[in-house]
Amino acid sequence: MTAPAATVLTPPPPARATIPRTFGAMMAREARVMRKNFLSTFVRVLVQPVMFVFVFSYVLPKLGGGAMAGGPGGPTFSTILVPGLVGSSIIMQAMMAVIFPLMMELNWQKSITDRALAPVPIPLLAVQKIIAAALQGLIGGLLVFPAVLLIHAEGQSPHVHVENWPVLVVVMVAGSLLAAAGGLLLGTLLNPQKVQVLFAMVLLPMTMLGCVYYPWSALDHIRWLQVLSLFNPLVYVSEGLRSTLTPGIPHMPAWAFLLAIVGGTALLTWAATRTFTRRVLT
Amino acid sequence: MSAPPEPAVQTVELTKTYPAAGPRPEVPAVRGIDLDVPRGEFFGLLGPNGAGKSTTIGMLTTLVVPTGGTARVTGLDVVKDAVEIKRRIGVVSQNNTLDSDLTAAENLEFRGRFFGLGARDARRRADELMELFGLTEHRKGNPFEMSGGQAKRVMICRALMHGPEVLFLDEPTAGLDPQTRTNLWEVLRGLQAGGQTILLTTHYMEEAEALCDRVAVVDHGKILAAGTVDELKNAAGADTVITVAYDAPAPDQIHKLADRDGISKVEVNDGQVRVFATEPDGILGELVAIGAAAGVGVTDATQLRPSLETVFLTLTGREYRE
Numbered sequence: 041m042t043a044p045a046a047t048v049l050t051p052p053p054p055a056r057a058t059i060p061r062t063f064g065a066m067m068a069r070e071a072r073v074m075r076k077n078f079l080s081t082f083v084r085v086l087v088q089p090v091m092f093v094f095v096f097s098y099v100l101p102k103l104g105g106g107a108m109a110g111g112p113g114g115p116t117f118s119t120i121l122v123p124g125l126v127g128s129s130i131i132m133q134a135m136m137a138v139i140f141p142l143m144m145e146l147n148w149q150k151s152i153t154d155r156a157l158a159p160v161p162i163p164l165l166a167v168q169k170i171i172a173a174a175l176q177g178l179i180g181g182l183l184v185f186p187a188v189l190l191i192h193a194e195g196q197s198p199h200v201h202v203e204n205w206p207v208l209v210v211v212m213v214a215g216s217l218l219a220a221a222g223g224l225l226l227g228t229l230l231n232p233q234k235v236q237v238l239f240a241m242v243l244l245p246m247t248m249l250g251c252v253y254y255p256w257s258a259l260d261h262i263r264w265l266q267v268l269s270l271f272n273p274l275v276y277v278s279e280g281l282r283s284t285l286t287p288g289i290p291h292m293p294a295w296a297f298l299l300a301i302v303g304g305t306a307l308l309t310w311a312a313t314r315t316f317t318r319r320v321l322t
Numbered sequence: 323m324s325a326p327p328e329p330a331v332q333t334v335e336l337t338k339t340y341p342a343a344g345p346r347p348e349v350p351a352v353r354g355i356d357l358d359v360p361r362g363e364f365f366g367l368l369g370p371n372g373a374g375k376s377t378t379i380g381m382l383t384t385l386v387v388p389t390g391g392t393a394r395v396t397g398l399d400v401v402k403d404a405v406e407i408k409r410r411i412g413v414v415s416q417n418n419t420l421d422s423d424l425t426a427a428e429n430l431e432f433r434g435r436f437f438g439l440g441a442r443d444a445r446r447r448a449d450e451l452m453e454l455f456g457l458t459e460h461r462k463g464n465p466f467e468m469s470g471g472q473a474k475r476v477m478i479c480r481a482l483m484h485g486p487e488v489l490f491l492d493e494p495t496a497g498l499d500p501q502t503r504t505n506l507w508e509v510l511r512g513l514q515a516g517g518q519t520i521l522l523t524t525h526y527m528e529e530a531e532a533l534c535d536r537v538a539v540v541d542h543g544k545i546l547a548a549g550t551v552d553e554l555k556n557a558a559g560a561d562t563v564i565t566v567a568y569d570a571p572a573p574d575q576i577h578k579l580a581d582r583d584g585i586s587k588v589e590v591n592d593g594q595v596r597v598f599a600t601e602p603d604g605i606l607g608e609l610v611a612i613g614a615a616a617g618v619g620v621t622d623a624t625q626l627r628p629s630l631e632t633v634f635l636t637l638t639g640r641e642y643r644e
Contacts, residue, residue: 052447052485057409057438065435072432073423144422154419156385158436159408322340322386 057159063168066158070172074179085133085180089125090187096121096253097192115289118198122188123281124252129184130212131250131274132243134177134219135226138169142227143235146319156320166224166316170309173220174213181212203287207294211280214301218273221308228315250274255282257290276300328397330488330519331359331382337390338377338543351377353543354391359521359536361487364514366534367523368630374543375523376416379492382521383413396487409437412481416493418473420465426476427452427461430483437484444483451479455509471502478509489513491522495529507532527630539634546637554633562602563626563635566609568593573616576609593618598636 074081097118145152156162189198202208230238249265250272256279259266269275280297282289338352352374359365367375380386381393384404393400395407420429427448434444452458455475465473474494481489494510495503503526510533514520524530530537531551538548547554572595580588584601599605602625610620626632 050450052434052483053439053443055434055438055443055484057436057484059405061438062436065432068435068441069421069424069432072428076423150415150417151419151421153385153415154413154421157383157408157411157413159405161405320385322380 059160059164062158062160063164066155066160066165066168067172070175074176081176081179082183085129085183086187088132089129089184090191092125093118093121093188093191097188097196097198099193101193101196115286116192116196116198118188118192118196119200119286120254120289121252122185122198122200123285124250124278125188126181126184126212126285127215127274127277127281128247128250128252130177130181130215131219131277132177132247133180134173134216135223135243137176138173138220138223139227139230139238142169142224143230143232146228147232152320162317162320163313165320166313167309169316170217170220170224170312173223174216177216177219178212181216198286199288200285202284204284207280207298208284210298211277211284211301214298214305215273215277215280218277218301218305218308221305221312222273224312225308225315228312228319246272246274251278251282255279255290256292270300273300273304276304327361328394329358330361330363331357331365331393331395331521333357333378333382333391333393335391336378336381336388336393338374338381338386339389351543352381352388355538355540355543355545357538357545357548359519361519362517364510364520364522364533364535366530366537367521367540368525368527368530368534368537369523369540370525373525373540375525375540376492377543378540379413379490379521379523383411383490384408409484410487412484412486412489414474414477414481414489414491414494416496418465418470418477420473420476420480422464422466424465425462426457426465426468429465429476430480433480434483439484447483448479451482452476455479469502470498471505474498474502474506475509478513482513488519488521491520493523493525495524495526503529527634531630537630539630539637541634541638547633551630554630557633562599563632564597564599564602564605564609565622565624565626566595566597566606566613566620567622568595568613569619569621571618573612573618575612575616579605579608596635598632 097116145155155165158165189200192198226238226242249269251269252274256266256269256275259269276292276297279292280301282291283294283297333355336352336355340349340351342348355378367378369375377386381388381400382395384400384407387401396410398407400407420426421432424432430448430451431441431444434447435441439447452461455478457472457475457479460468460472465476468476491510495506498506507529510520522533534551536548536550537554539546539554547557549557571592572590576590576595577588579585579597585597585599585605587598589596595609597605597609606623606625613620626635
């Protein structure tokens with residue numbers, strides 16, 4: 041390469057690096073990356089719920105195991121599954137959208153230092169990460185809807201209608217934010233070498249015990265598990281979606297899941313921005 | 323009459339101590355550094371690994387929080403005015419911190435947009451810089467599939483996207499092969515000739531000598547000396563350092579060399595002798611002869627001509643460890 045004796049740079053075009061503009065540019069970057077990875081994200085988001093509804097709403101009923109969840113005349117199992125699988129997709133996608141990239145950025149690539157040099161306060165960078173991941177969680181939840189509504193055996197179709205749109209929107213949006221904030225918190229606290237612990241100790245129990253496959257009230261007979269489940273954020277998202285999508289199935293009162301989702305989002309966002317700032321600024 | 327422009331970088335007693343963590347005691351990484359870098363200067367922080375250079379640059383670029391002293395960049399305080407400082411500086415990190423989800427050109431484009439450029443302006447600016455730095459054919463390349471030199475040039479372009487007032491480079495040529503390093507030097511010289519203020523850290527003596535207007539020699543978190551390379555050499559005696567290792571304790575006659583004109587210091591450490599001399603001719607032969615007369619053989623001998631390496635040796639009494 042031959043370099044000129046003096047590299048006289050033309051001044052850049054006039055720029056207005058306001059905080060909202062920088063924030064918008066960061067979101068545009070996320071959108072560009074999401075667009076590039078859409079196919080792989082799409083497949084990743086859909087495989088697990090599709091497999092579940094395929095086995096529980098199609099294969100088992102065909103084998104004669106598709107009893108009505110609430111006994112004869114009760115709701116189909118696919119009806120119970122719809123809010124749970126949408127909720128689980130929101131939570132998992134939002135968490136994974138922030139945890140794994142963050143571990144790379146903080147530990148291996150160290151590219152977080154570069155993003156931290158953008159002209160915004162570091163806590164706002166954390167908030168941006170939460171919003172970007174929540175967006176992915178939301179998309180993940182929306183993608184699952186058609187799959188869970190359409191895949192089922194004859195007579196096993198889910199009975200779903202939106203009872204309350206504002207509650208549906210609040211639960212989906214705030215649930216995504218809650219999961220993303222939790223993901224950011226875990227991503228800043230977890231040792232990347234122990235990432236398998238995340239699956240074994242956090243994500244798997246959260247999904248299996250997140251009232252995805254049964255309503256929370258069904259745990260009345262296992263009181264200790266019912267109480268323990270209250271520490272699982274997925275329970276509130278599943279129950280919130282159940283209240284508005286399948287209101288005929290018993291569910292938590294709105295004040296309970298809304299308080300947990302909105303309050304939890306505020307609490308986790310506060311904690312995650314603190315741990316994130318501590319990791320980025322040394 | 324307008325006031326003179328604020329210095330690009332000014333620090334007073336800048337200190338960073340990392341707190342104890344678990345079994346690790348607290349680490350005083352930077353211990354009271356004073357710097358004054360005027361605009362337009364190419365300034366180097368030179369020191370071995372672990373000397374505190376990267377922590378210093380971290381504080382100046384707002385990513386490391388000082389525990390003592392003050393630091394101002396373009397007249398702004400690094401703690402209170404961090405966001406505004408980030409608008410005014412460009413930083414090239416030691417590691418490849420390019421965004422692996424974006425192409426080289428997109429890395430530049432989004433950097434421009436983070437700093438307030440519109441999408442079209444940012445793309446145009448990215449194209450200009452990539453052409454200037456010979457990267458046009460790599461614009462769609464993945465930054466992690468490029469050679470070290472190419473990735474570093476992309477990082478420099480990225481840091482220049484918004485026209486920073488001060489460019490910080492942390493070990494820009496670490497890990498690069500000599501040819502690529504020389505090429506990158508040309509790039510940096512070109513930038514400086516174009517008026518860019520640059521603060522660079524390096525552990526390569528020859529890099530500091532080749533590029534910097536002024537250099538601060540840093541070790542164990544302190545500045546040992548600062549000035550132009552010539553000033554440093556003069557201040558440290560402009561000595562040639564002759565080191566001889568004997569296969570037995572050095573003979574006593576060696577100490578008499580210290581009285582001789584042209585020899586400023588003689589250090590004896592068991593079988594190792596180090597002579598600091600302004601007139602080095604013949605000394606090495608004499609050291610061998612003294613040893614032979616006392617029945618002691620020479621196992622190793624080196625002669626370092628005046629350089630930053632001998633400055634470091636004179637200032638610290640220790641050989642420079644990269």
